[in-house]
Amino acid sequence: MDAAMTGPAAGGSVGRADMSPEERPPGGGATLTCPSCAGHVTAGERFCEACGADLAPSSAASAGSEGSERSEGSAGSAESPASPAASAERIGQPACRECGGGVADDGYCTQCGARAPSPRDHFTEQPASWVAAVCDRGISHRRNEDAMALDARQLPGSRAVLVVCDGVSSATDSDVASLAAARAARDLLAASDPRGQGTAATRVAATAKALEAAADAANEAVIANTSPSPGNPASCTFVAAVVDESLLVVGWVGDSRAYWLPDSGDPRLLTIDDSFAAEQIADGVPRHDAESGPHAHAITRWLGVDAPDHTPRAASLDLGDPGWVMVCSDGLWNYCSEPHDMADLVARTGRATGPEPLQLAAALVDWANAQGGKDNITVALARVGATRPTTTAPPTAAAALEATAHREEARPHGNVLR
Incomplete structure (x- = not known):
């Protein structure tokens, strides 16, 4: 290149060092x-x-x-x-x-x-001892278009906000836009506190409303960082998890995910991808086949100036046992999608690293890179202790997913998952 x-001195000559005498000024x-x-x-x-x-x-x-x-x-x-x-x-x-x-x-x-x-290639956050995240460029991509932003109170299991945004690789400046989006959403959710509003249902409704406002703020941040020149405008996915003692509420747009991984009991995937693959799964195609197909990561909803709809879907869960809340990009779940497989991976990795969330998140990123690192990788974790069990039903899939506009992520090469 x-x-x-x-040189800084005024009046200095400007030119290439390999100029011939005839070329010199x-x-x-x-x-x-x-x-x-x-x-x-x-x-x-x-x-x-x-x-x-x-x-x-x-x-x-x-x-x-x-x-x-x-x-x-x-x-x-x-x-x-x-x-x-x-x-x-x-x-x-x-x-x-x-x-x-x-x-x-x-x-x-x-x-x-x-x-x-670049400092953007790999960065971490740990606002409290029980909450941490790692964001990494991976191996195949030239830049890191993933982003995350966290907030947490110091008392373990009290309140935390985890936000992950995955920039669309084929769009311009998605690395800048995704980071701005994650931070804008984090800031809004950190300032929102629905406690004291009565019943658990009231708190869920208030948090879901805050997630809508956070998605609006994230979308505005993406638009503010979109180049006015013609081309493919900046865009990204969005997922946020709010831990409020025994209550977990998540909201999402796109195919970044939130999991609940208890130490015992059934793990749960709390989000439903806004993607072509999710539509196939809803139609009865096996998850593995749908998520490894040629259009598996064509997302149907995203944040950005050309987004058809950026209103997040939401789900809530009462946490009855100790475990991990995980929010991640597809750079991790590409290699470990099923909730039971993800729970086994986290349990195995945790036995080697211990319960410290930053070390565990870093080890999970290392594992994804060892599988090939075909995409940017983000892992955000919150460790939740024992809480009072409840009978709240887990979130269920929407009755139908309408096929809307599709946005295909750029593939590094071959038939690699985005």
Whole structure:
């Protein structure tokens, strides 16, 4: 990748280090040699445009003209040139991990062209000891379009908010939009507290209403981060779980999921994907066949300026036993979809990591990467202790899922699940 690096001094020459004498700007002065990389520079330049080395007068003078000779190690010789990393630091650029050169604003090294790791590629959150999440780029994708945002009170099992948004790979700027959406929804839900409103049914209704408002806020955040230029506008999925002591309420748009994984008893998938695969499952196609088909991850609802409907569906559950609330993107459930399989995976992994949620989430991300890491991966967990059992029925699937507009996620290659 070509990238020009201009020195900070006013009046410095601008151009490539590999220009021939005929290509150089008029008045560029005598042709000199950079003491660091031996590239061509001109008198008056403060920094080498090839490697970023400092061309202070003492360094430039010691370099001499192209025809002069310099005796290495002789008395009075110039000080050894700075390393590329030191040069990058001096001009305010981060150093490349591959060669030590400077990393430009576009995220690529100005010397070797390597892509620098981005903080967006892998990040974690842990607002309280019992709630944590890990978001990772995976292996196949070039950028991380997943996002998550959490909020929790410090008392274990009291109140927590877990939000995951999965940016549509084929859409522009979905990585920016998904993070903005997750944070907007988190902030709204964190400020909402339906306790003190009477019965459990009243609390469920109030939380469901808050989830609708959170989806509205997330949708507005996506639109605010959508480029006005023509093309495929930014879009993402949305799933949020609100733990309120013994009450769990979830809302979703798209195919990101929420699971309840008790230490004993039946695990439950609380969400129903808004996808072509879910429509096939509702029609009687086995889950494995539907979720591995060619259009398995064509989602039917999403957030974004072109979304047909972003009102979240909601489900609630009274938590009667200790266990894990999990909210995740399909980068995890692609490899482990059935609730019993997911519960077994979490139990096995937890025996190795212990009950600390951040370590468990990180290990689950590592497991998904070990399966191939074909997509971005997000795992958010809340550990819930023993609570009073109730008779509230689990959420059920809608009687029918109407086929609406379809949005197909871009596939890395072959018949890989998004």
